[in-house]
Amino acid sequence: MREPGRFICGKQPRTRIQVKGRLPTGNLQKPFGWPPSSPFVHLDEVRPHPPLKARYETLSDKPDYVNRLFDKGACHYDGIVDWGFFRTGGAYRKWVQERHGLKKGDRVLDVACGTGLVALAASRILGTAENITCLDPSEGMLAVARTKLNATFVVGRAEALPFPDNSFDFLTMGYALRHVTDLEETFREYQRVLKPGGKLLILEVTKPRGRIPQFLFRAYFGRIYPTLTQLFTRSADARDMMRYYWETMDACVPPEAVLSALATVGLSEVNRYTQLGLFSEYTATKPSPSKGCDPSHRHA
Numbered sequence: 001m002r003e004p005g006r007f008i009c010g011k012q013p014r015t016r017i018q019v020k021g022r023l024p025t026g027n028l029q030k031p032f033g034w035p036p037s038s039p040f041v042h043l044d045e046v047r048p049h050p051p052l053k054a055r056y057e058t059l060s061d062k063p064d065y066v067n068r069l070f071d072k073g074a075c076h077y078d079g080i081v082d083w084g085f086f087r088t089g090g091a092y093r094k095w096v097q098e099r100h101g102l103k104k105g106d107r108v109l110d111v112a113c114g115t116g117l118v119a120l121a122a123s124r125i126l127g128t129a130e131n132i133t134c135l136d137p138s139e140g141m142l143a144v145a146r147t148k149l150n151a152t153f154v155v156g157r158a159e160a161l162p163f164p165d166n167s168f169d170f171l172t173m174g175y176a177l178r179h180v181t182d183l184e185e186t187f188r189e190y191q192r193v194l195k196p197g198g199k200l201l202i203l204e205v206t207k208p209r210g211r212i213p214q215f216l217f218r219a220y221f222g223r224i225y226p227t228l229t230q231l232f233t234r235s236a237d238a239r240d241m242m243r244y245y246w247e248t249m250d251a252c253v254p255p256e257a258v259l260s261a262l263a264t265v266g267l268s269e270v271n272r273y274t275q276l277g278l279f280s281e282y283t284a285t286k287p288s289p290s291k292g293c294d295p296s297h298r299h300a
């Protein structure tokens with residue numbers, strides 16, 4: 001067994017993750033009519049982006065590919081996102097969870113916890129990490145997270161959560177939506193493990209609208225950020241991780257598709273809030289079962 005916290009960057013054995021259910025094999029259709037002949041939408045499945053052929057052959061190769069990428073880049077991740085987002089990451093992750101209703105006593109699941117940045121911010125609001133469960137498929141990322149907080153750590157994937165129904169009050173996912181294989185399958189799992197009335201908060205960086213913002217966004221995330229990453233870390237793996245970050249953002253479905261998938265699985269109060277036009281905060285609530293009509297309260 002591997003020892004937590006002693007994961008050596010770039011030298012990890014592969015973690016094989018089982019992909020649950022059927023993988024897309026054709027039969028294109030448009031469940032919500034967006035966009036015409038969409039390569040994102042397959043029968044019963046909504047992909048966050050089409051397969052990136054230059055990175056992996058087929059969609060079934062994606063989980064292993066992504067896993068290796070994050071395993072190798074794990075020891076550089078915190079440093080890169082710290083300066084890459086101008087040291088605002090910790091404060092923002094706390095602020096956004098506070099604003100969307102995280103409160104003391106909540107049982108929290110942080111999916112795609114990575115190195116624990118969202119969970120760490122949550123623990124500052126809760127005053128403890130003992131009610132926080134962190135899940136991620138990358139052993140490398142988890143090894144870094146384990147050094148930071150005393151939460152429960154689980155190796156797993158968003159599409160097949162190893163938790164009973166109705167387990168959590170608050171479920172977060174930070175900057176990882178692009179890495180799942182199927183949005184609806186993932187959101188169905190979120191809906192299942194949330195308690196009735198429980199809240200979902202998904203954070204993403206989304207391409208801004210408008211030609212000039214898009215030009216600046218592409219220049220920063222597509223070129224400047226990966227190049228500076230290579231320069232500061234001297235690691236080709238870290239550069240590759242940030243290059244992939246850009247490629248998936250560039251290819252990602254528009255926010256409307258994410259909102260549509262959230263509503264499709266039966267979540268309510270589905271919303272998207274944006275900061276500076278590029279930080280997306282998707283929120284939703286698991287509906288409480290309707291109490292129905294209590295005959296004893298009927299007025300004649």
Ligand SMILES: C[S@@+](CC[C@H](N)C(=O)[O-])C[C@H]1O[C@@H](n2cnc3c(N)ncnc32)[C@H](O)[C@@H]1O
Nearest residue numbers: 070112113114117138141157158174176179180
């Ligand atoms: C960019 S990091 C985000 C880490 C952290 N949430 C944050 O706010 O910085 C993306 C994480 O998603 C994880 N990931 C990739 N595929 C996943 C999946 N199918 N289910 C859950 N997590 C996944 C990766 O291992 C990685 O740790």
